[in-house]
Amino acid sequence: MDRKKITIVGAGNIGSTLALLLARRETADITLIDINEGIAKGKALDIMEASPILGFNAHVVGTGNYEDTANSDVVVITAGFPRKPGMSRDDLLFKNFEVVKSVSEQIKKYSPNAFVIVVTNPLDVMTYTALKVTGFPKEKVLGMAGALDAARFAYFISEKTKISVENIRAFVIGGHGDDMVPLKNYTTISGVPVTKFLSEEELNKIIERTRFGGGEIVQLLKTGSAFYAPAAAILEMVISILWNKRKIIPCSVYLDGEIGEYYGASGLCVGVPIVLGRNGVEEIIKLDLSEEEWQQWKKSVESVKRLVEKLHL
Known part of the structure; x- marks a missing residue:
């Protein structure tokens, strides 16, 4: 059986992790591409030298040439400028727009049938950029946000309740920024609403920490941003597509038509729960939100819209 091919654009911390x-799970053969070819080749070689010990046969190669990425099944865009302490995700807008635009042009040229997963910040706007520049079907271009934000939310709940993370199903929608919307009504511990375990005040503190979870790590690291949990979130999305798992994962996707009207976000990429399978975005799920959650959602959508309008795409 031919193994699938995944290209990871950017051999930094997220890309190499x-x-x-992916290699350990033997998900696919992997091409790491970076503007600094030596970093891509060095990290690929280092990973392959671990393969006899970890026992995987997936192949990882590094390159600086987009021709080597041709015919990828999935392309993950992690390239771009990372956040520094004091920066919001939005501060990266114009710098990373140029990066994602040029990467998207190469993807369109060399892998016209690929699924594209965008990780570069500001996430929702960069997902929109990749969608517009590639011209790919909206089902095939999505941003990694909710999977990571929900994981952070779940971990903080586990830390507070002392209940296994495996029992916790957390839900976060909206833009991947400081206005994201963690949903307590849809967050459960073994099917029991989280509100049975934590007080309103405790939950609100955790929600606040979730919103600024990335910033907390940026402050601690001082020289970069989170990478282990983001890489794990991308892994979950890739496996759901390639292995047709049809998992429900909140992702940043393009909203239009009736679903765009329902969410009041037509023409934007924003984080909503989707069914993710071999066709990419197979279904977008409508959630009934409380009045307070709708208000938070609208604020989040407005933040994304403001940034998109700055780009004149």
């Missing part, structure tokens, strides 16, 4: 996670 993801390459190792």
